[in-house]
Amino acid sequence: xxxxxxTNWNLFWQHHLGSWLGQWTRYSKSGKIQETFKSTRSFSxxxxxxxxxxINQQTGVNGDTNTMQWxxxxxxxxxxxxxxxxxxxxxxxFAFENGAAAWLIPQLEDTQYQPFELFLMQKDIRHSxxxxxxxxxxxxxxxxxxxxxxDLLNNSWSTNIDQVNxxxxxxxxxxxxxxxxxxxxxxxxxxxxxxWDKDELEDNQSNHFFPDNIILRCPKKLLKDKLFNITxxxxxxxxxxxxxxxxxxxLHQLIKVSQQTMHQTATHxxxxxx
Numbered sequence: 001x002x003x004x005x006x007t008n009w010n011l012f013w014q015h016h017l018g019s020w021l022g023q024w025t026r027y028s029k030s031g032k033i034q035e036t037f038k039s040t041r042s043f044s045x046x047x048x049x050x051x052x053x054x055i056n057q058q059t060g061v062n063g064d065t066n067t068m069q070w071x072x073x074x075x076x077x078x079x080x081x082x083x084x085x086x087x088x089x090x091x092x093x094f095a096f097e098n099g100a101a102a103w104l105i106p107q108l109e110d111t112q113y114q115p116f117e118l119f120l121m122q123k124d125i126r127h128s129x130x131x132x133x134x135x136x137x138x139x140x141x142x143x144x145x146x147x148x149x150x151d152l153l154n155n156s157w158s159t160n161i162d163q164v165n166x167x168x169x170x171x172x173x174x175x176x177x178x179x180x181x182x183x184x185x186x187x188x189x190x191x192x193x194x195x196w197d198k199d200e201l202e203d204n205q206s207n208h209f210f211p212d213n214i215i216l217r218c219p220k221k222l223l224k225d226k227l228f229n230i231t232x233x234x235x236x237x238x239x240x241x242x243x244x245x246x247x248x249x250x251l252h253q254l255i256k257v258s259q260q261t262m263h264q265t266a267t268h269x270x271x272x273x274x
């Protein structure tokens with residue numbers, strides 16, 4: 001029987017091999033653009049996917065290119081709390097059956113910078129949202145990375161890089177929920193119903209509205225002895241709703257990562273059409 005860490009490793013590389021071209025934009029906590037550049041993240045593997053090579057290229061507006069390269073192996077980097085990125089000894093990767101994924105730190109430390117990156121995917125397009133907190137818990141910046149793989153026709157992302165006006169996800173939604181726990185165990189698929197609640201935003205939470213119907217909900221500051229979550233919402237162009245959420249307890253230990261894929265309920269669609 002395949003163990004949990006090997007399953008987690010295989011699921012990521014089942015979906016994310018290839019060359020991903022996209023636009024990478026970083027924002028201040030108030031939503032102003034700090035920098036933007038074209039990016040390519042390329043992943044290749046040996047025959048059994050036990051060794052991975054990653055090459056990142058970033059091309060700025062002035063044409064300068066920055067290249068970074070890393071090598072992974074299942075023997076060195078696949079652990080029982082997620083797989084490690086060669087560039088970070090702290091972060092761990094978590095992969096879902098449908099391509100959604102996350103890079104997270106299982107145990108946050110007060111004296112360190114705290115990065116989070118969560119991925120959602122639909123065939124040959126994907127995006128990730130990043131958020132970085134400083135060593136005193138304050139939010140430093142956010143990031144939106146919208147990518148596509150293969151033919152240029154696969155690229156359905158807009159060219160807009162500015163954050164957009166606040167908006168709400170309308171209607172009733174239903175679908176499936178997946179969950180990975182911090183020990184890499186997986187819950188059974190759960191049928192769910194969901195509705196956006198604009199009033200559920202807590203005092204220490206903020207929403208960040210990225211282009212292409214992507215919303216980040218995260219703490220304004222990571223507070224000591226307070227549980228928190230970081231959630232990404234994506235309403236796709238074919239009216240699918242995807243959500244990915246990471247939950248941490250009061251000790252800032254990762255509890256779980258959950259992912260939901262939903263469509264609007266038939267009753268709401270009928271009401272809209274009438």
